[in-house]
Structures are given as C-alpha cells and as structure tokens.
Amino acid sequence: MVEHIHAGGEEPAVTLDAFLEQSNATAVRLESDEDARALIPFLDRLALIEIAFPKFRDGRGYSSARILREAGYTGELRAQGDVLVDQIAYMKRCGFDTFAPEKELNPADVEAALARWPEHYQGAGDNSVPIWKLRHG
Amino acid sequence: MYKYDEYDHAMVEARVAEFSDQVRRRLAGEITEDQFKPLRLMNGLYLQLHAYMLRVAVPYGTLDSRQMRMLAHIARKYDRDYGHFTTRQNIQYNWIKLEDAPAILADLASVEMHAIQTSGNCIRNISSDQWAGAAADEITDPRPWAELLRQWSSFHPEFSYLPRKFKIAVIAATEDRAAMRLHDIGIQIVEKDGQHGAAFYVGGGMGRTPMIAPLIKDFVPLADMLSYAEACLRVYNRYGRRDNMYKARIKILIHELGADEYRRQVEEEFAHVKALGIDPPKAEFDRIAAQFAPPALDAAAPDAIDRSDPDFAVWVDQNVAKHRVPGHAIVNISLKPVGGIPGDASSAQIDLMADLAEQYSHDELRVTHAQNIVLPHVRKADLYALWQALDGAGLATPNLDLISDIIACPGLDYCSLANARSIPVAQKIAKRFADPARQRDLGELKLKISGCINACGHHHAGHIGILGVDRKGTENYQLSLGGSGAEDVSLGTITGPGFDEDGVVDAIERVTETYLAARTDGERFVDTYRRIGMAPFKEAIYG
Numbered sequence: 001m002v003e004h005i006h007a008g009g010e011e012p013a014v015t016l017d018a019f020l021e022q023s024n025a026t027a028v029r030l031e032s033d034e035d036a037r038a039l040i041p042f043l044d045r046l047a048l049i050e051i052a053f054p055k056f057r058d059g060r061g062y063s064s065a066r067i068l069r070e071a072g073y074t075g076e077l078r079a080q081g082d083v084l085v086d087q088i089a090y091m092k093r094c095g096f097d098t099f100a101p102e103k104e105l106n107p108a109d110v111e112a113a114l115a116r117w118p119e120h121y122q123g124a125g126d127n128s129v130p131i132w133k134l135r136h137g
Numbered sequence: 138m139y140k141y142d143e144y145d146h147a148m149v150e151a152r153v154a155e156f157s158d159q160v161r162r163r164l165a166g167e168i169t170e171d172q173f174k175p176l177r178l179m180n181g182l183y184l185q186l187h188a189y190m191l192r193v194a195v196p197y198g199t200l201d202s203r204q205m206r207m208l209a210h211i212a213r214k215y216d217r218d219y220g221h222f223t224t225r226q227n228i229q230y231n232w233i234k235l236e237d238a239p240a241i242l243a244d245l246a247s248v249e250m251h252a253i254q255t256s257g258n259c260i261r262n263i264s265s266d267q268w269a270g271a272a273a274d275e276i277t278d279p280r281p282w283a284e285l286l287r288q289w290s291s292f293h294p295e296f297s298y299l300p301r302k303f304k305i306a307v308i309a310a311t312e313d314r315a316a317m318r319l320h321d322i323g324i325q326i327v328e329k330d331g332q333h334g335a336a337f338y339v340g341g342g343m344g345r346t347p348m349i350a351p352l353i354k355d356f357v358p359l360a361d362m363l364s365y366a367e368a369c370l371r372v373y374n375r376y377g378r379r380d381n382m383y384k385a386r387i388k389i390l391i392h393e394l395g396a397d398e399y400r401r402q403v404e405e406e407f408a409h410v411k412a413l414g415i416d417p418p419k420a421e422f423d424r425i426a427a428q429f430a431p432p433a434l435d436a437a438a439p440d441a442i443d444r445s446d447p448d449f450a451v452w453v454d455q456n457v458a459k460h461r462v463p464g465h466a467i468v469n470i471s472l473k474p475v476g477g478i479p480g481d482a483s484s485a486q487i488d489l490m491a492d493l494a495e496q497y498s499h500d501e502l503r504v505t506h507a508q509n510i511v512l513p514h515v516r517k518a519d520l521y522a523l524w525q526a527l528d529g530a531g532l533a534t535p536n537l538d539l540i541s542d543i544i545a546c547p548g549l550d551y552c553s554l555a556n557a558r559s560i561p562v563a564q565k566i567a568k569r570f571a572d573p574a575r576q577r578d579l580g581e582l583k584l585k586i587s588g589c590i591n592a593c594g595h596h597h598a599g600h601i602g603i604l605g606v607d608r609k610g611t612e613n614y615q616l617s618l619g620g621s622g623a624e625d626v627s628l629g630t631i632t633g634p635g636f637d638e639d640g641v642v643d644a645i646e647r648v649t650e651t652y653l654a655a656r657t658d659g660e661r662f663v664d665t666y667r668r669i670g671m672a673p674f675k676e677a678i679y680g
Contacts, residue, residue, distance in 0.1 A: 059298025093294035132417035
C-alpha cells in the first residue's frame with residue numbers, strides 16, 4: 001500500500017540536468033515540463049523520483065508518473081508541491097506511492113479520498129483491475 | 138439503451154458521496170473557492186451571474202422516459218420549473234443552490250444519470266448523432282462506441298487535469314448531425330474489409346480560434362480504439378500549452394505542430410500504449426452493443442400518412458425524418474417556438490415529452506446539439522395523435538432547420554463569460570421571420586448565436602452566425618456567413634462591421650433577400666453563398 005505523507009524535502013533529489021550529468025545520484029526531481037522518458041535508461045538505479053506539481057491544475061505529472069511506471073520503474077514515486085486531497089486518488093492511480101504536499105493534509109480526508117472508489121473503469125499506472133476485466137473474468 | 142450494472146451504479150454512487158463530502162468541506166470553509174472550483178466543475182456546477190448552474194450529462198443524447206421525468210422533477214423541485222437543453226446534448230439548470238447539489242446528484246443517480254465531467258479541463262460528455270439507431274444513412278449504431286468511450290473517460294486519472302476541456306463526438310452516418318469535425322476528437326465509424334473501425338479527426342473546435350479537425354488516422358480497429366484515444370490524449374496532456382488558457386485547446390497544439398508531426402507523436406505513443414492492455418475485449422463491446430439492440434419495429438406497419446389536416450402536413454414535411462424501418466419515422470420536436478428561448482422546456486413539457494416517448498417511441502428520447510428533442514422510433518400511423526399532443530403543449534413548431542430553429546447560448550442573461558445577450562436577438566429574429574410560409578420558402582438556414590467569443594452558440598458553424606461582443610460598453614453583433622457544422626463543414630466569414638440588436642436583424646433580412654434573388658433551383662442559402670461569394674451580400678448589407 002501507499003501513503004507515507006512526507007513533510008517534504010528530507011531526501012535530497014537532484015534536478016534532471018544535474019542527474020544526467022552526475023551519474024551516481026539515486027534520487028531525482030522532475031519538473032512538470034521535463035520529459036520523464038529521459039530517465040528511462042537509468043530507472044534500475046533510481047530509488048526516488050520526485051515529480052513536481054507547481055499548481056494542482058498542471059496535470060503533466062500524471063503522464064510522467066504513468067510513463068515511468070510503464071517503463072518498469074519500481075522505486076518510490078513522489079508527488080511534490082500543490083498536492084491536494086482531491087487529487088491524490090488520481091495520483092495514486094497513475095503510480096505515485098508517496099506524497100509531499102506543500103500544505104499539510106487532513107489524514108482522515110486522505111484516508112477517505114483513497115478509499116472512495118470501489119473499482120475503476122480503466123487500467124492505469126496502479127495494479128487495479130479495470131471494470132471491464134471484472135465483468136468478463 | 139444502456140443499463141447500468143452493479144459496477145456502473147457503484148461508480149456513480151461513489152461520485153455522489155465524494156461530491157457531497159467536497160460540498161460539506163467547502164461550506165465548512167475547509168477548502169477555498171479556488172480549490173473547490175475544479176471539483177464542482179467536474180460535477181457540472183458553475184457559478185454564474187445570478188446563481189449556480191448545474192449541467193447534467195445526457196450521454197450521447199439518449200434518454201428514456203424515466204430519466205426525462207427526473208429532469209422535469211429536478212426543474213420543479215430545485216429550479217424555477219424549467220431546464221435548458223444545450224449544444225452538447227446536455228441539460229442545464231440556471232438557478233441551483235450549492236447546498237442542493239448533492240441531493241440533485243443523488244436523484245440523478247437513482248435513474249442512472251449524473252453530471253460527471255460536464256465541465257472542467259477533462260474529457261466531457263461524449264456526444265453523438267441524435268438519430269443513432271434510427272437513421273436511414275448510418276452504417277451502424279455509434280452509441281456502443283460512445284458508451285465504451287464514456288466508461289474509459291470517466292474518472293480517467295491521467296486526463297482529469299488537461300490543459301483545457303476536451304470534447305469527443307462519435308457518428309456513424311454519412312450525414313454529420315453532430316458537428317463531428319468541430320470537436321477535439323471527432324470519430325466517424327467507417328467500414329473497411331467488412332469490419333467497422335474508427336476514423337479519428339483530431340483538433341477541431343470553435344471558440345476564439347475555430348478550426349476544422351484534420352484526419353489523423355483513417356481507420357483504427359475497435360480493438361485499438363481506446364489505446365489510440367489514450368495516445369492522442371497523452372500527447373496533448375504532455376505538450377498542450379498551459380501558459381495561456383486561450384491557446385490551451387488541442388487544436389492549437391496540432392496547428393502549431395502540424396497534423397503530420399502530431400500524428401507521428403501519437404503513433405509513437407500508441408505503439409507504446411497498445412502494449413499496456415488497456416483495450417477491453419470484444420466481449421465488452423458486444424455486452425454494450427446488445428443493450429442498444431434496435432427496438433422491435435413492425436416493418437409491415439402502414440406507410441401512408443393521412444395529410445388531410447394542413448397544419449399537420451406542414452409539420453410532417455418539416456419535422457419528421459425518414460426512419461430506416463418502413464412504416465416508421467423520426468420525430469423532431471422543436472424547442473424553438475417563435476418568441477421563446479431556444480432550448481428551454483418547462484417541467485410540464487419535459488414530462489409530456491416523456492409520456493409521449495413512452496407511448497409512441499419505444500420509451501426513447503434524444504437531445505440534439507441544435508437544442509431540440511427527438512422521438513426516434515414512431516409509427517407513422519401514430520404521427521397525427523402525437524402531433525396533436527405536442528401542438529397542445531406548444532411543442533409542434535414546424536421549423537426544424539429553418540431560420541427560426543436558432544441555436545443560441547444563454548448569453549448575458551445568465552452567463553458570467555458573456556459579453557452580450559443572445560436570447561433577445563434570437564427572439565427578434567424569430568419574430569421578424571415568424572411567417573411560416575416565408576421561413577419555408579427560405580429553406581434550410583442554420584442560424585447560430587453566441588454571446589461571446591467562446592462560441593457556445595456555434596456561430597462559426599452557422600450558415601448565418603452572430604457573435605455578440607462588447608464594444609465600448611454596448612452590445613454589438615458581428616455577422617458571419619457560410620459556416621457549417623455538417624458533413625460540408627466550413628467556418629463562417631465575417632461580413633464586416635457589427636450592428637446593434639435591431640441592426641443585425643435588419644442585416645439578416647437583407648442577406649436573405651439577396652439569397653432569394655440569386656438562388657437557383659434547389660440551392661440552399663449556404664450553397665448560394667458558396668457559389669456567389671460574400672460580395673453581393675456585403676453590398677446588400679452595407680452598400
């Protein structure tokens with residue numbers, strides 16, 4: 001399961017540019033306009049990828065997360081920034097497993113949000129089984 | 138008609154619970170209006186000039202009578218006894234209280250309806266051909282494809298915070314009754330080697346930068362359709378502009394990249410996405426398609442119509458269309474009475490249409506993008522009784538596709554984005570051309586009015602289009618000619634300087650006179666315009 005809520009910033013993550021130059025880092029931070037696919041050659045030695053959400057309306061990080069999970073990344077995938085309780089269920093479905101919100105979230109609301117959806121219509125970046133598959137076994 | 142199973146029910150109920158909780162947190166001040174806004178929008182709730190407006194989804198425009206009655210109930214109980222059918226086949230209510238919204242969504246859920254994703258920067262309600270399953274010119278019913286897309290797009294975790302809203306239409310006929318190529322994705326079901334597949338047109342839209350969608354892929358097999366859609370959306374989500382909301386629609390991305398480069402990126406993404414196994418099996422499509430099986434219609438039903446009542450005959454000629462099954466007809470109910478508000482219907486009218494659908498149309502109704510209602514499966518022998526019932530309720534205006542069958546957005550009477558009023562202009566035009574014989578003489582003439590540049594009233598696609606703008610604090614109306622949202626899709630051209638409210642009605646009259654003088658046999662207004670060009674019309678208006 002998911003869900004450590006980080007206070008944010010306790011593990012040093014380098015920028016994508018710095019990471020691509022300095023090959024020994026194990027944690028990298030991806031800004032919302034950076035190409036997640038640049039990390040694909042290095043996934044097996046990364047332990048943390050932090051994806052920035054500068055504004056909750058900026059949804060590029062959802063695609064970045066899925067691309068990394070689809071490429072086989074199994075390390076920690078953290079959503080950082082303007083991460084609000086009403087988006088984290090979608091973030092989890094895209095493959096995020098930790099959250100570092102700028103503003104503290106109410107743990108009860110987080111729990112309710114993550115427990116809200118019994119099933120899902122479509123396959124995504126988590127391991128949930130889409131409804132069409134439940135229908136047809 | 139599609140019927141929810143336990144999964145569909147559970148999803149809509151979860152949504153009602155989620156939104157009830159969000160409203161509670163908003164009313165308690167736990168979340169700000171800025172944080173609440175995208176949440177309420179994804180549930181169809183707008184804050185307008187005077188009140189909240191709730192937009193309820195009518196997936197691909199199809200309803201049964203029980204659902205239609207619920208729409209009347211909501212109008213009666215929570216609004217001011219009427220609703221407004223929209224250009225995306227939805228219905229909206231203009232006078233909603235925030236605290237009532239959860240109860241309304243629960244009422245809707247009880248009849249397998251919702252307001253999911255009727256607004257917000259997400260994939261909106263999937264629209265379709267209002268004559269689906271009845272039209273003589275379709276190769277298959279497009280609605281199973283639309284339902285597959287509805288489920289795929291509902292609560293899509295990757296595509297709920299897109300750069301901008303995203304609208305998809307699906308058709309399967311040669312005539313385009315859904316303005317397919319003016320959508321972010323327009324899908325036309327086509328046939329190749331005996332198989333049906335989806336032609337993808339991507340990057341159309343109206344708004345301030347109208348564009349006709351280019352063909353991106355001529356044939357996507359059913360087994361790949363959702364993967365292909367996912368690839369189209371992912372390229373957009375990653376690279377669509379987010380720096381300027383007026384340039385954030387996919388049409389701008391495709392315009393800037395070029396269709397070929399966009400296609401290349403989609404193909405690359407598709408090659409990857411296809412391997413993820415996100416496409417449901419044929420069995421799921423078949424499960425859905427079985428629920429859209431055509432009703433049992435008696436092809437031996439009498440084909441003759443008794444036309445002895447002249448008013449009835451006029452209505453039959455104008456509002457009744459050919460059904461694929463002999464002895465049957467498609468009935469188009471105009472929500473455009475002269476002097477009325479285009480697309481509005483009272484609770485009593487909505488209830489009556491539900492009753493008539495139950496009695497005469499195998500319990501089915503459709504909402505059209507032109508803001509009318511359709512009863513898709515009516516026996517010709519029942520037409521007269523049906524017409525009498527409609528006529529008694531002010532629902533038998535015989536003006537389908539004529540100049541008074543106006544598409545109009547709510548405009549400055551309701552909308553917080555509007556620069557000018559649309560409704561009074563529509564009413565003045567309808568009154569000017571109120572004589573039914575005059576309208577019929579003008580023939581097919583699609584007139585569309587938007588009260589601002591966002592083009593909800595589809596003015597770019599009007600044979601005659603009107604755009605209301607604010608000019609130094611007064612309402613000003615620009616006129617355009619030659620647009621079309623149909624299979625002959627085109628964008629209108631502005632005639633020249635704008636007019637005040639009465640001036641634009643006068644200008645339209647001169648435009649129609651120019652057409653009448655210049656037309657050749659069988660030429661529609663838009664055909665004449667295309668043949669003779671703007672100059673004679675301009676001369677008549679400004680000369």
